[in-house]
Amino acid sequence: RRKAEQIVLDLAEKVDDLAAGGSGGAGVVARGGSAVSGGGRSNDTVRALVALGYGETEAMAAVREVGPQSDVAATVRAALGVLSR
Numbered sequence: 001r002r003k004a005e006q007i008v009l010d011l012a013e014k015v016d017d018l019a020a021g022g023s024g025g026a027g028v029v030a031r032g033g034s035a036v037s038g039g040g041r042s043n044d045t046v047r048a049l050v051a052l053g054y055g056e057t058e059a060m061a062a063v064r065e066v067g068p069q070s071d072v073a074a075t076v077r078a079a080l081g082v083l084s085r
Helices: 002-023 040-051 056-066 072-083
Strands: none
Touching: 002 040, 002 072, 040 056, 040 072, 056 072
């Protein structure tokens, strides 16, 4: 589990770096065609959680529950906390 969390955090940092490059994208559509409110950061968080094996629906619910965080890595950590309950 710790290894998976570290992988997510590493990927989240890379996503932050890519997003800083100007990709932006409020209202980006997640895999499967579901819109994720909150822009690219929420979408990136959902993608990271799905890559860890969580379902897209449960990942989206966790991201909505934790709300906006300072960056993708923080949002992933908070969402993992919700999903581990």
